Amino acid sequence: MFKRIMVPVDLAHAERLEKALGVAEDLAQHYGATVVYVGVAAATPSSVAHTPAEFAAKLTAFAKARAAQSDVTAEAHAMTSHDPSTDLDPTLLKAVGETGADLVIMASHIPNITDYVWPSNGGTIAGHAKVSVMVVRA
Amino acid sequence: MTDETNNQGIPEPEGASDIIKTDYDIGQDNIETQVGPFPVDIHNPVFVISALSVILFVIYALVAPTHAGNFFSGVDASAVEGCEPGAFCDIGLRAFLTSTFDWFFLMAANVFVLFCLLLVVTPMGSVRLGGADAKPDYGYIGWFAMLFAAGMGIGLMFFGVLEPAYYFGTPWGDEPLGVVRPFAEDGTLIEANVQEARRMALAATSYHWALHPWAIYAVVALSLALFSYNKGLPLSIRSAFYPILGDRVWGWWGHAIDTLAVFATLFGLATSLGLGAQQANAGLEFVYGIPNNITVQVILIIGITAIALVSVLRGLDGGVKVLSEINMVIAIVLLLFVLFAAGATAILGEFVSGIGAYFQEVIPLSNPFGREDDGYREGWTAFYWAWWISWSPFVGMFIARVSRGRTVREFIICVLIIPSLVCVFWMAVFGGAAINDMIANPDASAVKANVIDSYAPELSLFAMLDSLPLTSITSTIGIVLVIVFFVTSSDSGSLVIDTITAGGKVDAPVPQRVFWCTFEGLVAIALLIGGGLTSLQAMVISTGLPFTLVLLLMCYAIWKGLVAERQSH
Numbered sequence: 097m098f099k100r101i102m103v104p105v106d107l108a109h110a111e112r113l114e115k116a117l118g119v120a121e122d123l124a125q126h127y128g129a130t131v132v133y134v135g136v137a138a139a140t141p142s143s144v145a146h147t148p149a150e151f152a153a154k155l156t157a158f159a160k161a162r163a164a165q166s167d168v169t170a171e172a173h174a175m176t177s178h179d180p181s182t183d184l185d186p187t188l189l190k191a192v193g194e195t196g197a198d199l200v201i202m203a204s205h206i207p208n209i210t211d212y213v214w215p216s217n218g219g220t221i222a223g224h225a226k227v228s229v230m231v232v233r234a
Numbered sequence: 235m236t237d238e239t240n241n242q243g244i245p246e247p248e249g250a251s252d253i254i255k256t257d258y259d260i261g262q263d264n265i266e267t268q269v270g271p272f273p274v275d276i277h278n279p280v281f282v283i284s285a286l287s288v289i290l291f292v293i294y295a296l297v298a299p300t301h302a303g304n305f306f307s308g309v310d311a312s313a314v315e316g317c318e319p320g321a322f323c324d325i326g327l328r329a330f331l332t333s334t335f336d337w338f339f340l341m342a343a344n345v346f347v348l349f350c351l352l353l354v355v356t357p358m359g360s361v362r363l364g365g366a367d368a369k370p371d372y373g374y375i376g377w378f379a380m381l382f383a384a385g386m387g388i389g390l391m392f393f394g395v396l397e398p399a400y401y402f403g404t405p406w407g408d409e410p411l412g413v414v415r416p417f418a419e420d421g422t423l424i425e426a427n428v429q430e431a432r433r434m435a436l437a438a439t440s441y442h443w444a445l446h447p448w449a450i451y452a453v454v455a456l457s458l459a460l461f462s463y464n465k466g467l468p469l470s471i472r473s474a475f476y477p478i479l480g481d482r483v484w485g486w487w488g489h490a491i492d493t494l495a496v497f498a499t500l501f502g503l504a505t506s507l508g509l510g511a512q513q514a515n516a517g518l519e520f521v522y523g524i525p526n527n528i529t530v531q532v533i534l535i536i537g538i539t540a541i542a543l544v545s546v547l548r549g550l551d552g553g554v555k556v557l558s559e560i561n562m563v564i565a566i567v568l569l570l571f572v573l574f575a576a577g578a579t580a581i582l583g584e585f586v587s588g589i590g591a592y593f594q595e596v597i598p599l600s601n602p603f604g605r606e607d608d609g610y611r612e613g614w615t616a617f618y619w620a621w622w623i624s625w626s627p628f629v630g631m632f633i634a635r636v637s638r639g640r641t642v643r644e645f646i647i648c649v650l651i652i653p654s655l656v657c658v659f660w661m662a663v664f665g666g667a668a669i670n671d672m673i674a675n676p677d678a679s680a681v682k683a684n685v686i687d688s689y690a691p692e693l694s695l696f697a698m699l700d701s702l703p704l705t706s707i708t709s710t711i712g713i714v715l716v717i718v719f720f721v722t723s724s725d726s727g728s729l730v731i732d733t734i735t736a737g738g739k740v741d742a743p744v745p746q747r748v749f750w751c752t753f754e755g756l757v758a759i760a761l762l763i764g765g766g767l768t769s770l771q772a773m774v775i776s777t778g779l780p781f782t783l784v785l786l787l788m789c790y791a792i793w794k795g796l797v798a799e800r801q802s803h
Contacts, residue, residue, distance in 0.1 A: 108261075137741075138740045138741060139364065139368075139371065139463065139638050140462055140463070140468075140469045140635070140638075140738070140740050141260055141462055141463075141466045141467060141468055141469065141738070142260055142261070142739060142740075142741065143259060143260045143261035143262075143264075143739065146253055146466030147253070147364075147365065147463075147466060149365075178371060178549075178550045178551050178636075179549040179550035179551060179729075179740065180740065180741040181549065181740070181741050181742065181743065181744050181747075182547065182548060182549025182550070182552065182553075182744060183549055183550075183551060183552075208271045209271045210271040210272060210745070214744060214745075
């Protein structure tokens with residue numbers, strides 16, 4: 097059914113993603129699909145990495161660790177963005193094309209009042225991506 | 235399977251760079267929580283101290299406007315017993331600093347220019363910001379538009395006509411280098427003096443807008459870019475001090491530096507926003523007869539803040555960059571119009587002779603010793619240097635944010651040489667047209683009436699446009715340009731303040747930049763209604779003195795950083 101499952105991850109808050117990561121890995125096992133972990137970072141030093149290269153290396157290590165833990169094939173795909181706070185959605189939509197994913201599984205917070213002004217990333221991706229999107233509430 | 239596609243989305247490995255090893259993790263002092271429905275991620279204590287101290291100073295300016303005004307801008311000596319003309323109580327802190335330390339400001343600015351030129355010609359120029367193989371984030375046009383719009387745009391609108399026209403005809407004894415006056419006491423033209431006065435007016439104006447201010451911005455921007463992109467330190471003013479202070483920059487030293495930068499940026503922006511609204515209102519009255527009062531000015535501030543909000547919500551690429559490019563196109567249209575309407579051949583000649591005059595006079599103008607033109611040197615040059623320097627944390631940090639991937643040489647040429655040429659050209663066109671108008675018809679010239687005969691600086695641009703055809707269209711473009719330049723300063727400023735108060739994180743939640751952008755508009759409105767814009771602006775410019783020392787230290791830090799960078803290759 098699915099061959100490549102894209103999972104956006106925020107390496108600074110990986111613990112909040114446990115549910116979405118678990119779902120993605122279960123489905124990947126079920127369909128024999130590859131999980132592609134996508135991370136987005138600015139080129140400026142962040143709490144995760146000092147340079148884009150270091151960020152990519154950390155994402156790769158993350159993918160390796162998850163692959164070993166859940167026995168799925170996994171890849172990492174790092175993206176840079178000039179202004180991640182506002183460019184996250186378009187960057188992730190671009191990543192869908194670049195990774196060739198046919199399913200996106202992403203974590204999202206429980207909607208509250210601010211979602212009327214700032215729609216959640218999960219909602220926006222589901223609204224615009226050309227592939228299936230599964231939004232997993234935290 | 236995991237290792238083959240590890241960085242497809244990233245422009246190739248970044249190549250060698252000399253990361254500074256420190257125990258500090260970016261964001262380790264941040265508070266990440268939820269305030270009501272809003273997520274926040276702020277640096278403790280920089281965010282809290284900055285916001286609180288801004289509020290306290292606004293209250294101080296509102297509650298004790300006379301005290302604040304007297305201290306920073308001075309009182310009229312004749313009205314106060316025991317206050318001599320020219321004493322501190324007469325001129326206030328700002329003028330005291332620029333008249334006492336004029337030599338220091340002038341010499342420091344010379345050091346910055348020489349330092350930048352030195353970097354271009356030495357092998358240090360080949361170091362690339364972001365690592366040896368980094369690719370530029372922005373193309374030349376978008377990059378140039380952004381650094382220009384943030385750094386200087388609004389000043390060109392305000393001073394483009396005012397300054398050359400003022401130096402040309404000043405009757406107040408502040409002629410640059412004591413040049414001859416072209417007008418006699420009765421206002422008639424003295425033909426023999428015109429050529430020399432005009433040459434000096436353009437040279438003296440270009441001196442304030444060409445190499446020196448851009449060198450000030452370049453030093454700050456380069457140090458931030460180097461220590462952030464190559465050394466891996468957070469994108470915050472404190473990082474530039476790492477080579478000097480070491481790990482102490484993560485403690486109170488760093489908090490103080492960052493807070494001061496936020497403070498100068500926010501008050502600098504808010505006071506210019508308030509004063510800018512007054513100028514735009516004066517223009518609207520001059521052109522359309524719209525009443526000049528607080529209500530209109532508050533509406534202008536709200537409008538500018540609202541557009542800036544949309545821009546920060548759309549982010550760096552979708553908002554700030556787009557607006558800057560729109561801005562550049564409108565500015566070019568206006569520039570070309572004035573160029574052709576005022577006579578392209580004559581003005582181009584003016585530009586060429588302006589550059590010649592600049593190179594002839596730049597050394598005498600930048601030498602602080604043995605001169606008698608105190609009015610010009612202290613009142614204008616030192617004032618400008620203090621002003622550029624107090625803006626440098628903001629503009630420098632913004633330039634750094636968009637300059638990754640350039641070599642140091644490319645960076646300096648594009649931040650120093652090209653903007654300087656553009657500024658000299660702008661001044662030649664706008665100033666040249668204004669001076670032509672004053673010479674052609676001294677009695678009926680609106681420029682002369684608003685700059686020399688009575689001093690109404692905010693009208694100078696519109697008075698010059700009045701002397702050319704299609705006045706109503708060009709004045710409207712002028713007002714739009716003033717407003718959009720304010721928006722581009724306001725949105726880039728909000729991004730900078732947000733990054734500093736989030737401990738160098740550029741991915742803090744969006745509501746935070748909404749907070750700073752709105753806060754800045756509110757401070758401007760409060761000061762506009764309660765008074766105190768001028769005195770607080772004087773206070774911001776006063777921060778230029780300590781920042782000058784800071785910038786000199788930065789030159790040393792940059793040099794050390796570049797040497798280490800080259801050794802790591």
